[in-house]
Amino acid sequence: DDSTKRRCVSTACIACRKRKSKCDGNTPACAACASVYNTPCHYDISTDRRRKGVWKKDIDSEQTKNSTLQTLIEAILNYPEDDVATLVRDIRTCESLDDVAESIMQKEKETEEAEEEELAAFNAAASSSTPTFETQLSGRMGELQLTEGSTRYIGGTSHLIHLNVEGEQEDPYDMVSSAGASEGFASPSHEDPVTSWTRVTKDPELIMHLLNMYFTWHYTYFVTLSKALFYRDFFQGKPPSGRRPYCSPLLVNAMLALGCHFTSRQGGRENKEDSATAGDHFFKEAKRLIMENDEHETPRVTTVQAFALMSVREAGCGREAKGWVYSGMAFRMALDLGLNLDSGTLTTRQGSDLVDEEEDLRRITFWGCFLFDKCWSNYLGRLPQLPTGIVTVPKFDVFPSEDAEIWAAYTDSGFSQAHAQPSRVRAVSLQISRLCEISSDIMLSFYNPIDYERVKGKQAELKKLSEIYQRLEAWKRELPKELEPREGGLPSMLVMHMFFQLHFIHLFRPFLKYNESSSPLPSNVSPRKICTQAAATISKLLRLYKRSHGLRQICNIAVYIAHSACTIHLLNLPEKNARRDIIHGVKHLEEIAEGWLCARRTLCILSLLARKWRVDLPEEAATVLARTDAKFGPSYQESIQARPPNQQPQHHQHQPQPQHHQHQHQRLGPSHLAAAAAAAPQPLHHIAPSASGFPVAADFPANRPAAPSYSASASASTAAAAAAAAARRGSETTSLPPDSAAALGMARAQRRAASGPSDLFGGVDALLRESTDWWLRDQSQLAAGFDNWDMGECDAAAWAEGL
Known part of the structure; x- marks a missing residue:
């Protein structure tokens, strides 16, 4: 019964404690004091050690005591020698140490306030007078400085920041711009302003036609300049000085060279009968201007833009080495100009902020370079040259007036209103810049050469994979509805979604080397299936682009994306969807190859x-590749011949081939057989760099080994046994050759050096040491491992969100 339970009393009254009698703890008076002894009853709460308040009071008291002692000791240690004796005397004669400590802290506070007032007065005097040597040396952020007519960024540690302190140079091109604005200055009356920017042609209609091509098909994806500012200076014509703030002959010729790749007019070709020379004459003029005017020596925003455009044009022509140099010049010049920094936090030597249009131009130019950098990084498989860690400049603004401007498809027949719609140039470009930031993290996390030799933990890989996957899904989830892919959508928008899907391939491709038992991923997440889904979506988007706009006019970045997708399709053959997609893929590349040489090389590489x-291969795909081999083969051979002598293909004597080799050549057709015979002796490590940036032969070699070749010393019975084994395999051309020496009738060491994918990885012995590498496993084992990784698109998202 609760009423009979003894009540626990934490504190007895003072009287009961003195009497040492039992106290019931009642208030206001206990029973003993009220009924028995008739004494006053009082309680002392502070004596109750079981109450939290008492302990808190004790802790506070101890902390105060410690603080007091610490203050006194620090004062004795830090006081001047003459004041220590006085302080010790105060401590000895005081009634409370807390009072002494409080007086010490009050004195220190008054001293600090006096120092702050003195420093503020000094800074005010320094700001109102001529800067002192000390104030200049204390700068950390640097400033934008006008040097030789160019605004450059000079950091705080550089001694160049003190150059030209006495007198500043005025930008002669700003003088031209202001003079032109006030006096209506234009190009000489005898010269058309449109034709004044190039010496290649004096046909204003051709120049405007090529500029329209550039701004319709290329600029909308690679936004790296202000279209309004460019045209404002362009239509004023070239001044005697040679350039204006937002337009220069170098920039115009780079644009015209790119525009030539979207037209079939003969004026867009250096050799009117050869489509491979599209834009070469304008590009040569741009290179002449670089050397003649020393454009690379003086950094300007227009020069950054021109170098960036020249770099992407060289990539489209399959000249990566030259394009890489131009891109590097553009990026280094952008950093020299401080485009990566927020100019709002910087100062200018003139003491005035940049005008709004110049500030916007700097931002749009840098983020355009940022996109070019990430495209080059993916294209060549190299780390970004512009890492996000050096970027403080905000993203550019979206101007409603500019994005509301109507975009209409432009071809050699003129503008078409079939899919006319708001251009949304900057809105799309902002989304692409977000993707580029994710792309940078993928390259740094999974393709960093520094990490190749490091042993990463599976959990660390999984955590980074999940983080980037969630960022990709968040990008897709937050995408405005008007930017979703659809029939007749903007070309830049469709290419943006292809670029988005490419990130899934790059993100999960490093995990293809794992099998189900060794993979750090959950059992329901299949890297191969995710890559396959991304490649299929890219193929679908290319078909959507073709139906909406045709593939004659498309950015050359689409070639790299299509090449990556086709490599996945080759991996998955003879699966039904892969057969369909590879047929569409080679047909799409054949159509794109009319304008871009890199697509021709991609077709040659896929054929090889x-x-x-x-x-x-499906019959239709084999026919297309045979046709393109015959049509574009020489350009690929030229890229082979352009290599250093030590990288020339090695030709071997003809060796007997098993019967199923001949069967495959017959299925590819006579012309394809001839091309195969010409290229067959070339080992894979002599393939020219692929249009996809990464060596395609090393991308997914698991399912595609060459059939074994035999040396001249192999016996007839051995060859017959191998032929019988090949006949039993029938059409199973995608399986790996058996490793058994008995089945082959020969040792693995007797195979030719270029007989399969093992050469790419240091030979068979090196591969055997890597027991977890998936390309060594038999196809049936590989299929068994991946077939169990069945998942839908929602499974990967649920997995990432659950981590």
């Missing part, structure tokens, strides 16, 4: 891969 890995 199909032969090397003995892919059972």
Whole structure:
């Protein structure tokens, strides 16, 4: 019964404690004091050690005591020698140490306030007078400085920041701009302003036609300048000085060279009968201007823009080495100009902020370079040259008036209103810049050469993979509805979604080397299936682009994306969807190849891969590759011949081939067989750099080994046994050759040096040491491992969100 339970009393009254009698703890008076002894009853709460308040009071008291002692000791240690004796005397004669400590802290506070007032007065005097040597040396952020007619960024540690302190140079091009604005200055009356920017042609209609091509098909994705500012200076014509703030002959010729790749007019070709020379004459003029005017020596925003455009044009022509140099010049010049920094936090030597249009131009130019950098990084498989860690400049603004401007498809027949719609140039570009930031993290996390030799923990890889995957899903989730892919959508928008899907391939491709038992991923997440879904979506977007706009006019970045997707399709053959997508893929590349040379080389590489890995291509795809081999083969051979002598292909004597080799050549057709015979002796490590940036032969070699070749010393019975084994395999051309020496009748060491993918990885012995590498495993084992990783698109998202 609760009423009979003894009540626990924490504190007895003072009287009961003195009497040492039992106290019931009642208030206001206990029973003993009220009924028995008739004494006053009082309680002392502070004596109750079981109450939290008492302990808190004790802790506070101890902290105060410690603080007091610390203050006194520090004062004795830090006081001047003459004041220590006085302080010690105060401590000895005081009634409370707390009072002494409080007086010491009050004195220190008054001293600090006096120092702050003195420093503020000094700074006010320094700001109102001529800067002193000390104030200049104390700068950390640097400033924008006008040097030789160019605004450059000079950091705080550089001694160049003190150059030209006495007198500042005025930008002669700003003088031209202001003079032109006030006096209506234009190009000489005898010269058309449109034709004054180039010496290649004096046909104003051709120049405007090429500029329209550039701004319709290329600029909308690679936004790296202000279209309004460019045209404002362009239509004023070239001044005697040679350039204006937002337009220069170098920039115009770079634009015209790019515009030539979207037209079939003969005026866009250096050799009117050769489509491979599209834009070469304008590009040569741009290179002449660089050397003649020393454009690379003086940094300007227009020069940054021109170098960036020249770099992407060289990539489209399959000249990566030259394009890489131009991109590097553009990026280094952008950093020299301080485009990566927020100019709002910087100062200018003139003491005035940048005008709004110049500030916007700097931002749009840098983020355009940022996109070029990430495209080059993916294209060549190299780390970004412009890492996000050096970027403080905000993203550019979206101007409603500019994005509301109507975009209409422009071809050699003129403008078409079939899919006319708001251009949304900057809105799309902002979304692409967000993707570029994710792309930078993918390259740094999974393709960093520094990490190749490090042993990463599986959990660390999984955590980074999940983080980037969630960022990609968040990008898609937050995308405005008007920017979703649809029939007749903007070309830049469709290419943006292809670029988005490419990130999934790059993100999960490093995990293809794992099998189900060794993978750090959950059992329901299949890297191969995610890559396959991304490649299929890219193919679908390309078909959507073709139906909406045709593939004659498309950015050359689409070639790299299509090449990556086609490599996945080759991996998945002979699966039904892969057969469909590879047929569409080679047809799309054939159409794009009319304007871009890199697409021609991509087709040659895909054809070579199909032969090397003995892919059972669909008949339509084999026909297209045979046709393109015959049509574009010489350009690929030229890229082979342009290599250093030590990288020339090695030709071997003809060796007997098993019967299923001949069967494959017959299925590819006579012309394809001739091309295969010409290229067959070339080992894979002599393939020219692929249009996809990463060596395609090393991308997914698991399912595509070359059939074994035999040396001249192999016996007839051995060859017959191998032929019988090949006949039993029938059309299973995608399986790996058996490793058993008995089945082959020969040792693995007897195979030719270029007989399969092992050469790419240091030979068979090196591969055997890497027991977890998936390309060594038999196809049936590989299929068994991946078939169990069945998942839908929602499974990966649920997995990432659950981590």
